[in-house]
Amino acid sequence: MDPTDDVSRKRAKLERYPPGHTDRGVALTILARALNDRLQKEWDIVDMEEAITLRRAALELPLSAGSKSKPAMGDLEEAIELFRAALILRPPGHPDRCSSLHNLASCLSNRYDNQGLVADLEEVVTLARAALDLCPARGSQSWCIC
Secondary structure (H helix, E strand, O other): OOHHHHHHHHHHHHHOOOOOOOOHHHHHHHHHHHHHHHHHHHOOHHHHHHHHHHHHHHHHOOOOHHHOOOOOHHHHHHHHHHHHHHHHHOOOOOOOHHHHHHHHHHHHHHHHHHHOOHHHHHHHHHHHHHHHHOOOEEOOEEOOOO
């Protein structure tokens, strides 16, 4: 499927859910995912900026009546996607890469706690090691504040 066509379809779907509609947050997130998919293929920074704006708009919407105060797994999945995008913006050599690695590892650790996916735990270890490698050595011990 052509990523541009997919974005156009998702954008048209969003237009059917005006502000205040109960499904608008889902439509915002779906469009943001389509933009992220297109970003992976075409690497247009405008897509990343719009995806971030859409996700922020979705996060600003009130929780649905049935969701109580505990965040849904969808919120955790979205946080993981956002932290992955942030990591792209902080490539090796960026002074804040350590915190991006840490944030993504933390979310993946939470997902592992909820779902028990070994792949998540393996990625947490990989990310944590990468973050530690960025920490300056102090004597025989390493230290890092992310």
